[in-house]
Amino acid sequence: MSEIQKLTAAHEEELIQKLSELVRINSEESEPLADAPFGAGPRDALLAALAMMEKDGFRTVNLDNYAGYAEMGEGEQVIGIIGHLDIVPANASDGWDTDPFEPVIKDGIIYGRGVADDKGAVVASMIAMKVLREMNVPLNKRIRLIMGTNEERGSRCLAYYVEKEGHVDLGFTPDGEFPGVYGEKGMVAGVYRSKHTNIRYIQGGTARNVVCPKCTVRVDKISYSTKALTDWFHNNSIQFSIENTDEYDEITVIGNAAHASMPELGVNAISYLMMGLKQAGFQDPFVDFYCSRFGLYYDGTGMGCKCSDEYGALTWNNGVISMKDGVIEGSIDIRFPVTMSARNVVRLMQDSLDHEGGSVEIIHTAEPLFFPQDSQLVQALYSAYTEVTGDTEHEPMTIGGGTYAKGIHNTIAFGCAFPDKDYRIHNTNEYCPVDELLKQAEIYVRAIQNLLAI
């Protein structure tokens, strides 16, 4: 057993106790209050975490309940570990086997909302700082555990932190994957609109960044061939229903949700419904627009922006669709390759934005994040991972999702998920093995040592 492993293991009870205390606070975003920009839950989780660190003798600062940090060491430069204390909603009635806010340990695994995303990583980082102190590691830089409270809903916490405290000199956010994420695709978000339609009603999807799992339309009776529609759905193994009322037919397609950064894993209900209607002879300018521009593609083909680099390809997702006052509106979510710019991608689409049946408007863009794989930051973190785990098979990667690393300089996502593991984050029965939390702490100790040496 290495010294770090021994020192870390001695904090097991404390780790469980601290994590349990934080999990018991439901820190889903809620109505803002005068002293709680993201609601009482995120504020209370931040106050509890800062109190823990203060009690353990670290300097703490609360930035108006947006974010806070605990710090040790001296020097001009700051090494940041950036985690978050807010969570996505959890309801026992969604199918949890245990109360999501009352952590339970069974067979060495802790269950509860946030144990993997991201309260577990925050607590493992707290332990890592205590172990570094016990080791009397000379600190030529400040080590700062930065805790945000709005990561799941836009990361305004981190923007506030950067505004008040500036960027860090080196850092990692343990809110992604081991052995590190050196590239995050850029994003283009947009909406499409059309009033040229005979559709009476349409509703589908849950969020822009999720492949639409269910979509319903109402159309005039005998405006399409029921047989052609049914045949097409059957041929494509699509789950659907058609309900005939006196006034209209209501058609529902059931797809399969997936994250927008991996649309190939899902089945888009809007796309299959539109393609089905077209095959069934439904005459409609909007359906024509949808099928020619988006169709069943998830690589931007119909919009002229299909592209890729050596690290990955552009992905395209149609997440939600609805209709108001006769106008159909839907969302698009594009993740583009790490070596491209938002301007490149928008330029590729320029000629495809307008169509007689509808138009696409770009509403928001975010540039990609990219560090060369052989950069000091990526190498320092990667070698900490290999030293502690012995795993040299997995390598740092690029992803389509976005993390805190996009919002603060000199930072990449590192941890907290171990390769090929599914902790059911954002899902029911979220869990994390206790020995993995300790392993995380060990890796963070080594990582900080390596960063101190840069």
Ligand SMILES: [Zn+2]
């Ligand atoms: Zn997270």
